Amino acid sequence: MRRSIAILVVLLGGAMSTGVLAEGLTDYAIGVQPGCIVGRFDAKAPPVFEAAGYADLDRRRLITPRTQFLLASASKQFTALAAVLLAEKGKLRLDDPARRWLPEMAGAVGDATIEQLLHQTAGVRDHTTLLTLSGVERLGAVDRRATLAMMARLQRTNFLPGSRAQYSNGNYLLLSEIVARASGMPFERYLDQAIFQPLGMGDSFALPAVSRRPAEIAHGYRPLRAGGFGLADDRPATSGSGGVVTSMRDLARFDRDFHLGRTVWRPAVRAAMLRPGRLAGGETAVLPEFGTPYGAGLGLETRGDDLRVSHDGGAEGFVVEYARLVKARRGAAALCNRVDADPSALVEAALPAAQPAAASATAAPSTSPALPPTPFTDLAVIAGRYRSAELDATYVFRPKGEGFEVEITSPLTPSPIIDSWGALKRHGPAEFGTGPIRVVYETANGRATRLTLRFGRRVEGLVFDRVEDR
Known part of the structure; x- marks a missing residue:
């Protein structure tokens, strides 16, 4: 039986030795199949990685810390960080009306502010769902210009901005366009100049940019009913709500700066990223899909005396999870190129923390049972x-x-x-x-x-x- 497990302890300087980590990866270590890489980060120690499975089944290329994965919705924290960095430089204000920057999309954004886009309280319709309703079967077939033209035809938001919280990829697509206009350059180039290059994240890029190391890109896969795996590689043609591609090595550098605040994650920037959104009445906005408040591209959850910040992501052939404990200054991520993996369980095992307190039960008002449709x-x-x-x-x-x-x-x-x-x-x-x-x-x-x-x-x-x- 051929085993394809790579167990690595990697120092940021590049030294390497063998070790043992996530038990949840063992199933992916048998035969030729896609898999995952798990990273465990600590501001006081080098990162630890373990990988099992293949990045490319045809070429028999194993997953390593340099393998590049699509982050899907976990990309939102990069879009949010770009907007906050521009605000820090005075290039925009987070309380600016979004239509100031997107006048042709006044119908799509209504009276929403940039901050409401960040916190998912703006009510912008989800552009990926709109594309599906337009008959689009592959997101990679529709470029940014065509997608923005579709958004410019919209005449209303899903709800009055600030009246509720609701997850929408459309909020972050339009946020990325504001970043592009405020910075004076394409969104993907600004991410590279403002975040990836300063942090030495040479494996990272945002679509439609291309990899500097294309041989390290992972393919996505889905299990087939007849057995084996089929290629599932549809990638968005534009970034903002998703579209960032990175490696576990680069995430370790990103995480370290989050905790130490030396380069990009300066204290004021981090504070803005971790500030929860609020509704128009002043109450904290809880995102239904997360069950927690939402910061700037990050779910916020109290664990014991610590704050856990996280975001997951899923695309046609990829599922990912990335979480951090702010007070403990530790983090963990799981990047998988198979849709049947459970990256959340891998991260929970790699980043143990007190479980959130159970919500107190509230008696529901007595109503007649709804008739079945x-x-x-x-x-x-x-x-x-x-x-x-x-x-x-x-x-x-x-x-x-x-x-x-x-x-x-x-x-x-x-x-x-x-x-x-x-x-x-x-x-x-x-x-x-x-x-x-x-x-x-x-x-x-x-x-x-x-x-x-x-x-x-x-x-x-x-x-x-x-x-x-x-």
């Missing part, structure tokens, strides 16, 4: 062609079985995309849905004239008006 059968009422001006997309609903075949046409797709909306359920007198999609419809003369679509909480209030077939 029933099948939606008014397919003929909905059937037809609709257009969303905000998406610049056309949907054609054709009844099929218990649902619809939906043909989606937009400038972002080279040809129409056929989607299947099956097993539709009625959720109200004039509301139906499937999965995360909910549609409220208005009728006249027995036919729907307008559809208002919601996709989870990522996109709300997207209007489609009926248009007659040509």
Whole structure:
């Protein structure tokens, strides 16, 4: 049986010796399969790394501390840090209205400030969900200019800025564009000049920039039903909400500066990054997806007498987690190139800390139980062609079985995309849905004239008006 485990203790200066670390990696050490690397960081000691598995199955290239992984949503802390650094230099103010910097996107940002973008209280719709609703199947196929043009067509936010907290990639896409405009250079170049180069992070870059060491880039993989792994390498064509690529060696340097504050993470910068967001009424904003307050690109969680700051990330073939304990001055990260890995468990094992206090139970008001949704059968009422001006997309609903075949046409797709909306359920007198999609419809003369679509909480209030077939 061939074992592919690399167990390394690496000093920042480059010395290396063998050691033992994460038990959770042992399953990835057998045969040829993708895997993970775990890093444990301590401001008072050299970092410790352990890796198991392959970065490239075809080339039999093992994962090492120099292997470059896509961070996905864990990239948000780099976008936030870039904005805070610009604020420190007086290039922008965090209380600036976002539309001051993005006048053509006034509808997309409403009255939100830069600080509300940072803290996920702005209400900007999620651009990756909007791309999916436009028929886009691979994020890498749509560049920054086309994505921003889509955002410029939007006429509303999901909610009044400051009224609630809700995670949205759109907040951070637009934040990255503000960084680009305030710095006077492409976003990915500013990250390189302001963060990566000063910290000696030579393995790191933000898409669409390219790696200085392309032979070290990891491929992403997903398990196949028939066994083995399939390539899952779709990467966004732009950065901001995601798109940073880095190695565990570079994360160790980033982490060390976070705790020591010598180069980029100066005290005032760190304080701004760790300040929790607040709603318009002054109360701390708790991000539902995290269950904790959210700083600037970082989840904030009290663990005993310490503050744990963290963010995870997931893309087509990558899952990651990166966490730090502020008072203990320790951190840990797990970077995996397989979507069936559990980086959160690996980090929890590598960075033990007191568990958060259990929330006290609050008695719910007595209400009548909600009736279960029933099948939606008014397919003929909905059937037809609709257009969303905000998406610049056309949907054609054709009844099929218990649902619809939906043909989606937009400038972002080279040809129409056929989607299947099956097993539709009625959720109200004039509301139906499937999965995360909910549609409220208005009728006249027995036919729907307008559809208002919601996709989870990522996109709300997207209007489609009926248009007659040509």
